[in-house]
Amino acid sequence: MRKSFITSALGLSLALAGLSSCQDFLATTPDDFVAPQGFYNNESQLTAALMGVYGKLGQEITYTGSTEESTYSRFLSLEAPAATDEMLARSNTAPAVSQYGYDAAHANLVNCWSNLYEAINRANVLLENLDKANTSDVVKAQIRAEALFLRGYYHFVLVGYWGDVPLKLQSTTAANNVDIARTPAAEVYAQVIRDMTEAEGVLKNGTEWGHSGRISKTAAAGVLARVNLYAAGRLNDPSKYAAARTWALKVINSGQHGLNPNYSQIFKNHSADIYELRESMWEVEFNGNGVGSIYNEGGRFASTLGVRNDITELGFMQGTYVATGVQYALYGTGDLRRDWNIATYYYPNYDATRGATPYASTYTWGRYINKWRREGEAFKPYAKNLSPTNWPLLRYADVLLMFAEADSQVNGGPTAAGLDALNQVRRRGYGLPVGTAAPTVDVPTGQSQSAFFTRIKDERGRELAFEGWRKLDLLRWNIFLPTLKGMIPIISTQAPSSSNNALGYNGRNSSLVPYQNASERDLLWPIPANELALNKLMTQNPGW
Numbered sequence: 151m152r153k154s155f156i157t158s159a160l161g162l163s164l165a166l167a168g169l170s171s172c173q174d175f176l177a178t179t180p181d182d183f184v185a186p187q188g189f190y191n192n193e194s195q196l197t198a199a200l201m202g203v204y205g206k207l208g209q210e211i212t213y214t215g216s217t218e219e220s221t222y223s224r225f226l227s228l229e230a231p232a233a234t235d236e237m238l239a240r241s242n243t244a245p246a247v248s249q250y251g252y253d254a255a256h257a258n259l260v261n262c263w264s265n266l267y268e269a270i271n272r273a274n275v276l277l278e279n280l281d282k283a284n285t286s287d288v289v290k291a292q293i294r295a296e297a298l299f300l301r302g303y304y305h306f307v308l309v310g311y312w313g314d315v316p317l318k319l320q321s322t323t324a325a326n327n328v329d330i331a332r333t334p335a336a337e338v339y340a341q342v343i344r345d346m347t348e349a350e351g352v353l354k355n356g357t358e359w360g361h362s363g364r365i366s367k368t369a370a371a372g373v374l375a376r377v378n379l380y381a382a383g384r385l386n387d388p389s390k391y392a393a394a395r396t397w398a399l400k401v402i403n404s405g406q407h408g409l410n411p412n413y414s415q416i417f418k419n420h421s422a423d424i425y426e427l428r429e430s431m432w433e434v435e436f437n438g439n440g441v442g443s444i445y446n447e448g449g450r451f452a453s454t455l456g457v458r459n460d461i462t463e464l465g466f467m468q469g470t471y472v473a474t475g476v477q478y479a480l481y482g483t484g485d486l487r488r489d490w491n492i493a494t495y496y497y498p499n500y501d502a503t504r505g506a507t508p509y510a511s512t513y514t515w516g517r518y519i520n521k522w523r524r525e526g527e528a529f530k531p532y533a534k535n536l537s538p539t540n541w542p543l544l545r546y547a548d549v550l551l552m553f554a555e556a557d558s559q560v561n562g563g564p565t566a567a568g569l570d571a572l573n574q575v576r577r578r579g580y581g582l583p584v585g586t587a588a589p590t591v592d593v594p595t596g597q598s599q600s601a602f603f604t605r606i607k608d609e610r611g612r613e614l615a616f617e618g619w620r621k622l623d624l625l626r627w628n629i630f631l632p633t634l635k636g637m638i639p640i641i642s643t644q645a646p647s648s649s650n651n652a653l654g655y656n657g658r659n660s661s662l663v664p665y666q667n668a669s670e671r672d673l674l675w676p677i678p679a680n681e682l683a684l685n686k687l688m689t690q691n692p693g694w
Contacts (some may be wrong), residue, residue: 190280200540207222207543208449224450231619238472240470241660249663249664250667254679257645260679263308266308280294296365298352312675312677317341322649346377355367361425372544375556376552378397382559394556395560399553406427413490418520420541422526422527431549452527455469457469459497459500471616477492478515485612486579492517492520493517495509499652510654516655527539549570558603563578573588576592642662669693
C-alpha cells in the first residue's frame with residue numbers, strides 16, 4: 151500500500167516526537183523522548199525512529215491533533231521561496247517571509263529552525279544507538295545511510311537559508327549546554343557532502359523501495375549534484391561544478407530514470423497516490439487528509455495554492471499565491487507547461503459550483519498557480535485544508551538541467567551532452583518526443599557560455615516553476631536582489647493598477663510590496679530571536 155512505510159511505523163515514531171521547540175532547540179533535552187536504553191532494540195524500532203527523522207520533512211499530526219506546517223507542508227514550499235520573479239503572495243499586508251517585512255521572531259521562521267534541528271537531533275540519536283539493535287548488519291547499514299543522508303539534508307536547508315549555522319553531529323544530552331557557536335558555511339557544506347556521499351554508497355535503488363518516499367541511491371546522487379551547485383555559487387567555489395557534473399551524470403548513466411512524456415501527469419500523480427519512479431525521484435510524503443485517523447499526515451500546500459474555491463465539497467483552495475506576469479511571459483508559444491502551471495480560469499465568487507470562467511487572453515498578471523489540482527486527490531470526500539498530495543524534492547528534469555549547467559561551467563561553454571540534456575527538457579515541454587531533434591524547439595549549437603547560462607536560467611524557471619527552487623537559484627547565481635529590484639519598474643508599468651480579487655489579483659500596490667521591501671539583509675534569514683536570547687555564542691546575520 152502506498153505510503154505504508156510511514157504509517158506502519160508511525161505509532162512508534164510518534165513516541166519519539168516529543169522534542170520541545172518552544173525553547174532554544176540546540177539546548178533542549180527532550181522531555182518525553184523515549185530513553186535510548188528502552189528503544190532501538192530491533193529492526194521495527196529502528197525503522198520507527200528513522201520514520202521520525204523523515205517525518206520532519208512534512209507535517210506531523212500529534213495525538214492531540216495539533217499540526218506543524220513549518221517545513222514542506224506549507225512554509226518551505228510556499229512562503230519561504232516567495233516572492234521572486236516567479237510568484238508572490240496575493241496579499242502582502244501581514245508580516246511574512248514572502249513580503250520581506252518580517253523580523254527574527256516571525257513564528258514560521260522560528261518553528262522552521264526548531265524543526266530542522268529537531269530532525270537533526272533525531273538522526274543523531276538514531277545513529278548513536280543503531281549498533282545495539284538485534285538485527286542484521288545489512289539492515290543497520292541501510293538505516294544508517296538514510297539517517298546520515300537526512301542529517302545532511304536538514305543541514306543543507308539550514309545553510310541555504312541562514313548561512314553559517316551550528317553543525318550538530320551529536321545528539322543533545324544535557325539541558326545546560328546552551329551555548330553553541332555558528333559553523334562557517336563552507337564547513338557545513340563539506341559535512342553535508344561527506345554525509346550524503348557516504349550514504350549514497352550504501353542506499354538502495356528506488357526500484358527496491360517501489361516508491362519515492364525513502365531516499366534512493368540515484369536520488370542521493372541527484373541531491374549531491376544540487377548541493378555542489380549551491381556550494382559553488384554561495385561559497386564562490388567554482389571547483390564544486392565538477393563534482394556537481396559528476397553526480398548528475400551518475401544519475402543519467404544509471405539508466406533508471408527518464409522524463410515522463412506528459413508533463414502534467416507528474417503532478418497529477420503527486421495527488422493520486424501514484425509513484426512514477428523514473429521522473430519523480432524523491433518526494434515529501436503526505437498521507438490522507440487528517441480526518442478519522444491520527445496516522446493521516448495531510449499537507450497544506452495543495453489547498454493553499456490553486457484557483458481560489460471556497461467550497462469545501464469541491465476541493466477548497468485558498469489561492470494564496472499567484473504567478474507574476476514575468477513568469478507567464480517566460481513561456482514560448484506552444485509550451486504546454488504554461489497552461490498547466492498557471493491557471494487559465496477562475497471561479498466567480500470563489501464558487502466552483504458555478505463552473506470555471508476563462509481568463510481573458512490579455513490578462514497575464516496575477517493568475518492563480520494551478521500546478522497541483524485537488525480534483526485528482528486520492529482521498530474523498532475532501533478535507534478543507536489537508537491534502538494527500540506529495541511535494542517533489544527531486545525530479546529527473548532537474549537533474550538534466552543541473553548537468554547542463556555544471557557541464558557548461560566545467561567546459562567553458564555548452565557541450566553536445568549539455569545541449570542534449572537541456573533540449574530533452576524543452577522538447578517534453580512542447581509535447582514532443584524527448585529523444586528526437588526538434589529544430590523549432592531545441593537550443594542551437596554555437597551558444598556562448600553566458601548565453602547558455604541565460605537559457606538554463608530561463609528553462610529552470612519554466613520547468614520547475616512553483617516547486618520551491620527559484621529563490622534559492624537566484625541566491626546561488628548572485629542575482630537575487632537585482633532580479634527583485636528589477637521587478638519594480640515591470641510591475642509599475644505592466645501590472646494592472648487596480649485590484650480584481652475575483653481574478654486573484656490584489657492590485658499594483660500590493661504586488662510591489664515585497665520588491666520594495668527586499669534589501670541586502672534578505673540574502674539570509676535572521677537567526678531566530680529565541681535562539682539569540684538563550685545562546686550566548688550565537689550571532690545575528692547582517693542587517694537584522
